[in-house]
Amino acid sequence: MREVAVVGVGVNKWGELWEKSLRDIFVEAALKAMDDADVSKIDALYVGCMAPGLFVGQEHLASLLADYLGQCPIPAARVESACASGGLAFRTAWMDVALGLHDIVLAGGVEKMLDVDGGGATYALATAADQEWEGYNGATFPGLYAMIANAYQKKYRISYDKFRDQLAHVAVKNHDNGLLNPNAQYHMKLTLDAVKNATMVADPLRLFDCSPITDGAASVILCPVEIAKKKFRKHKIIEVIGTGAATDTIALHDREDFTYLKATEIAAQQAYKMANVFPKDIDLAEVHDCFTIAEICVTEALGFFKPGKGGEAAASGVTALDGKMPINTSGGLKSKGHPVGATGIAQIVELTEQLRGEAGKRQLKDPRVGLAQNMGGSGGSTIVHILKSL
Amino acid sequence: MPKEPKVGIIGYGSYIPRYRIKLEEIAKVWGADAVAYKRGLMLYEKSVPAPDQDVITMSVEAARRAIVRAGINPIDIGAVYVGSESHPYAVKPTGTTVAEAIGATPAIHCADMEFACKAGSEGMFVSYGLVKAGLIKYGLGIGADTSQGAPGDALEYSASAGAAAFLFGAKNVLATVDYTTSFMTDTPDFWRRENAHYPSHGGRFTGDPAYFRTSLGCAKMLFEASGMKPQDFRFCVFHQPNGKFPCRVAEMCGFTKKQYETGLLTPWLGNTYSGASPMGLTAILDVAKPGDKIFMVSYGSGAGSDGFVYTVTDAIKGKAKLAPQTHPQLHENKFYLDYGTYAKFRGKIRTAG
Amino acid sequence: MSGITARYWREMPQRYRGEAGKSLSTGKVFFPPRLVEPGNGNRRFKPVKLEYTGELLTFTIIRVAPSGFEKQSPYAIGIIELKGGGRITTQITDIPVENVKIGMKVRVEFRKINDDGHEGIHLYGYKVVPE
Structure with missing residues (x-):
């Protein structure tokens, strides 16, 4: 197997992009990544996208995007694992390059979510749950994560007020980081009170506990480290040193412990083992904070904090930009936005920029190893990657 | 000549939704004289079906209670007749869903009855007749409605919701x-x-x-x-x-x-x-x-x-306690609605889409 | 949601009658029934019916509903562990949403879940009510 590097990244401003189509936003981000790497031709394309059929009525997406990127006849594939589609597209591209099939491969992610109304978007996202045995009876994603939150509060016997505070700290921290990210959907400072008094979506989760509905795309270029060393000297070379992927039951009710993200722990252990690092070696992590409770459970499953202690970590500032274990320096899904298929790729973009030392105002001091965790559904799939600056 | 077996009711069940609206609450909206209604018609409050209840759901629950009281295997039920003037479909039987939900399909005769307020007793009459004729082992007759009165009409003060189910048979007859x-x-x-x-x-x-x-x-x-x-x-x-x-x-x-x-x-x-x-x-x-x-x-x-x-x-003897009884259902665990919520529940408000 | 008829009809044994599968290897109840048991590869199950009483393990109150459920919100939905084994995710109905509590005892009732638009079929299934 060949060692693989990330040599180009591209993401544009996310948000409500009324004037742009799915193909527009994908191609813009892809061209930005290609320009960043200084390539005009790629050998293969993998695109993560969860539900183009439901959001914009378009399937057969990979060919369409290869065409509009001016790259036909290269092979192209759409990769889908709900909200983990981007992470899985990156892993698929990594496998392609590692196995020696292609040299210059683009891994992209895109979702155009605002072409349907709120009910339509809630429905499309709910298809990532078990349609017959959760969705049929009226379950939604905020609802499933809210059930996780209520189970968490009960399991760890945290008072409602304290728990509510911990959740709010995650949102406030991620919005603080998002203020420093020019591409984030929201540049809006949140206060604890604003989060705790926002409109209730699914008790105990309020509006600012939820990631938004977003139009957005992101792209990265992968190639073998050997080629990167010869041809791509523009930026510091960032190597993919670990990858892991795992599944869990798609229906939340089939899990023994609703608060334990088993797939995340297993995928992380695979990645740690491959990279030969431990949680304490990670300098920063981009994790899947689709809801505030998710960041708490994920940081526990990744081994950063003990079970039941993820909320305290957020509340005490450990996960802040200047904390011991910075989480979601990009602003996370919470403030950067969550165009579901693009999220996993954007996490790789953030790690790459941080590890290169090109993260602007939110740049950490000399980080060496970063971890990205991208999750599908209520935890039914998780992709973990570990990147390192050479 | 051997004595003909006595045919009759072997199990029964009723179902009443938990929501209620008081007569005063309706009268207030239409400027009607609540006191006169209460005195003249002896109406104080009425049951209201929740948005997730209709003739089919109430019939299923009443039928399940009747089956519990009868202690029979539902697969032996040979006919189901649901009488109603508010069948959820204009075309498509109520009875097939009821039969499917209680586990009585596919060897079963089924028809929906409609005869204003008499459709329930018709279903009972026909079920009884078929058992007596020896054509079926058990027959299920149900009367159920989620009746609607036009807003402001005299009927709105009375039209309510409930279901009663009766199993007829020739053995272990309780009536x-x-x-x-x-x-x-x-x-x-x-x-x-x-x-x-x-x-x-x-x-x-x-x-x-x-x-x-x-x-x-x-x-x-x-x-x-x-x-x-x-x-x-x-x-x-x-x-x-x-x-x-x-x-x-x-x-x-x-x-x-x-x-x-x-x-x-x-x-x-x-x-x-x-x-x-x-x-x-x-x-x-x-x-x-x-x-x-x-x-x-x-x-x-x-x-x-x-x-x-x-x-x-x-x-x-001992049958009543096997399933929820009618008077307790009528008088316990009630939720009172205001007219606005009642109008929403009953689809009386014209909405978009 | 149009074109749901066949999908709906196929699952009636589960939605209407709670038909489940009990592992002949571990005794675990699977709802809906499965062909193979996770973890041990067992393929032998016997058909059983869910017991219609259970306990609420966790829940939430949905205040932003997906299409088709808008007029029902707010509604409580939760995960219920049934007495004889098997778990379901469904709505807790016939109770003011603010009174729903983890650990409460509930009973399954046959209810209408949704409609397939204004002219499509009615969609029935199971919900739970306080015991």
Whole structure:
């Protein structure tokens, strides 16, 4: 197997992009990544996208995007694992390059979510749950994560007020980081009170506990480290040193412990083992904070904090930009936005920029190893990657 | 000649939604005189189906209760007849969903009945007849409605929701059917035209020439057929479109309050249409003792009545407690609605989409 | 949601009658029934019916509903562990949403879940009510 590097990244401003189509936003981000790497031709394309059929009525997406990127006849594939589609597209591209099939491969992610109304978007996202045995009876994603939150509060016997505070700290921290990210959907400072008094979506989760509905795309270029060393000297070379992927039951009710993200722990252990690092070696992590409770459970499953202690970590500032274990320096899904298929790729973009030392105002001091965790559904799939600056 | 087995009710069940609206709450909206309604019609409150309840769901629950009381395997039920004027579909049977949900398919005969408020007793009558003819082992007759009165119409004060289910069979009969009669004429006192949302009625014409003439006609036939007198019965139950009519008709027949009060549910339940007199019968069976005789006359506009005489047997012992009983359902665990929520629940508000 | 008829009809044994599968290897109840048991590869199951009483393990109150459920919100939905084994995710109905509590005892009832638009079929299934 060949060692693989990330040599180009591209993401544009996310948000409500009324004037742009799915193909527009994908191609813009892809061209930005290609320009960043200084390539005009790629050998293969993998695109993560969860539900183009439901959001914009378009399937057969990979060919369409290869065409509009001016790259036909290269092979192209759409990769889908709900909200983990981007992470899985990156892993698929990594496998392609590692196995020696292609040299210059683009891994992209895109979702155009605002072409349907709120009910339509809630429905499309709910298809990532078990349609017959959760969705049929009226379950939604905020609802499933809210059930996780209520189970968490009960399991760890945290008072409602304290728990509510911990959740709010995650949102406030991620919005603080998002203020420093020019591409984030929201540049809006949140206060604890604003989060705790926002409109209730699914008790105990309020509006600012939820990631938004977003139009957005992101792209990265992968190639073998050997080629990167010869041809791509523009930026510091960032190597993919670990990858892991795992599944869990798609229906939340089939899990023994609703608060334990088993797939995340297993995928992380695979990645740690491959990279030969431990949680304490990670300098920063981009994790899947689709809801505030998710960041708490994920940081526990990744081994950063003990079970039941993820909320305290957020509340005490450990996960802040200047904390011991910075989480979601990009602003996370919470403030950067969550165009579901693009999220996993954007996490790789953030790690790459941080590890290169090109993260602007939110740049950490000399980080060496970063971890990205991208999750599908209520935890039914998780992709973990570990990147390192050479 | 071997003695013919006595056919009758082997299990029964009722279902009443938990939501209620008080008569004053409706009267307030339309500027009506609540005190006059309460005094004149003996109506105090009525049941309201939740948005997730309809004739099918209530029939299933009532049928499941009847099955529990009968202690039979539902696969042996040979016919299901659901009587209602608010079947959820204009075309597509209610009965197939009920039969499927209780586990009685596919060897089962099924038809939906409609005869204004008499459809429930029709289903009972036909189920009984088929069992008696030896064509089926068990028959399930159900009366259920989520009736609608037009907003502001007199009917809105009474139209309510509920279901009653009866299993008929020839073994372990808890109440034998001793006599039946039916009385029919063409009397247009209440109707709903195809595609009309709410029913129409003939006002005071629904009284003497319709309800009273028909109910009394059927009762007279039943007394003649049975050779019995009002004093021979412990209970009687009549159709109950309001609180006043059934009391009056019972007294006209020679019954006393003691005989009709157990089966009189309308003042607190409202008019459950096809469920009305069958629901009253379930309340009676909840408290009946072996040997009790029950006199039942239903009524449906259009118009007709079915009459039944039942004798309660030893098999009634211990049955009531096997499933929720009617009076506790009527008086416990109630949630009161304001008119706005009631209007939303009943689809009376025109919405987008 | 149009074109749901076949999908709906196929699942009636589960939605209407709670038909489940009990592992002949571990005794675990699977709802809906499965062909193979996770973890041990067992393929032998016997058909069983869910017991219709259970306990609420966790829940939430949905205040932003997906299409088709808008007029029902707010509604409580939760995960119920049934007495004889098997778990379901469904709505807790016939109770003011603010009174729903983890650990409460509930009973399954047959209810209408949704409609397939204004002219499509009615969609029935199971919900739970306080015991």
